[in-house]
Amino acid sequence: MANVKIYSTPTCVYCKMTKEFFAKNNIQYQEFNVAEDAKAREEMVQKSRQLGVPVIDIDGAIYVGYDRNALAKALNIQ
């Protein structure tokens, strides 16, 4: 199973959409709230070289923003 992490903020709609997409497809993920967690924010910036959320890490491959098709491909969903 893929190791999935999402860096998000509580108010971000695209983060919510990403998490719903994971839930719908039974994808387990770890979530980091970068609004509160400074260490996670730093990690996110280091990985993605940018500040926008969501950032999704799938086995080390970094995706910025909610791109359903790209995520589906990375996670082998239909």
Place this chain on the structure above:
Amino acid sequence: MYDLIIVGGGPGGVAAGVYAARKRIKVLLVTDTFGGQSLVSADVQNWIGTKSVSGFDLGKMLEEHLRAQEGIEIIDGDLVEEVGKIEGGFQVKTKSGKSFETKYVLITSGSRRRKLQVPGEKEFESKGVFYCSICDAPVMKDKVSVVVGGGNAGLEAVLDLLPYATKIYLLERGEHIKGDPVTFEKIKKDPKVEVLTQTETLEIKGKDFVTGLVYKDLQTGKSAELALDGVFVEIGAVPNSEFVKDLVERNPFGEIVVDHKTQATSCPGIWAVGDATDVLYKQNNISAGDAVKAVLNIYERISKGKGA
């Protein structure tokens, strides 16, 4: 061949889809997401029949209502990129490479954020330049930000930033703040907020991330630089109408010109509603109502059996 393809899944597109399905029109709706531009609103308080709903939940309500209709075909996660004239109708092509034929087209593609078009904006997009304050305001925790644009969207961005940023500049090009006075009074009282009217943004500066913004004081003609970490751009919208620019008449703003009685465009067989059009007021409720008008007009056309 479809009778009708609806382009877009905001309030206009969904209203059209519901009415078209109930009229048993052979209809396909293509959209990226549901909810339109309100998707990123924290709280929508003027969607009639609903006291308060987040943009995210409004999108879900719309999607559920549409999916409850019998007979409607829906493609989401895709975008219409091309519409071309063919014998007896139109060919519609999507970003993912799908192609469909239809007798009629209803455009409800809305609008997207206007950009500043100054040096540094593109380079630092998501590296301190943001277009979704509710999404990205929290990363400005303990940082200095600027909001460019003094309309309602700009004032809301300031509100989104207040819990996080240590200092917020609000830049407005005109003499006065155009957003709702109620919101502005609230913002003005906060010592963290500094309002600079009659200013024009010239450049966004940075290295790996944004470090500053250069603006011109339109009264004195002098330039100045603000040291800051984030720029939130809220200067209005551009209609999503390029994909039909060779087919329908558009005004100098890129808005599709429609007959406001029927929502018909200058091209027979294409109707348009909502923020992509020259409608005077860009509102969710108006887009939905205008979409109903359009579908009833299209239905009349179909019942009479006339081609495009």
